[in-house]
Amino acid sequence: MDKKQKKKSLEEMIEVVLFRIPKEIEAMRFYKSAAEKATDEAAKELFENLAAQEKGHEAELRRILNELKNQLNELKKEE
Incomplete structure (x- = not known):
């Protein structure tokens, strides 16, 4: 793959x-809201766990984003 590609x-x-980061935030908020509304303790725990997973996804996507931007910046410096 050449530099342009x-x-x-x-x-x-x-x-x-x-595109994906806001979707993860939206999902996290959805699950947090569901946890707050849940009357069953098992459901509340499930939704809290799902919210935490979505937060983890967001953090990982932000880490990936930073790495991709760094790679792109390095490539631009070489031009």
Whole structure:
């Protein structure tokens, strides 16, 4: 893959990650809300766990985003 293709690939991956981050936040909020409304303790715990997983997904996507941006910046420096 040449530098132009690599740059395009990194830009596309960044776009996908940027699209997904708000979806993870939305899912986390949904599960937090469900946990707050749950009257059954098992359901409440399930929703809290799901919310925590979504928060973890968001954090991982942000880490990936930073790495992709760093790679793209390094590639641009080489131009």
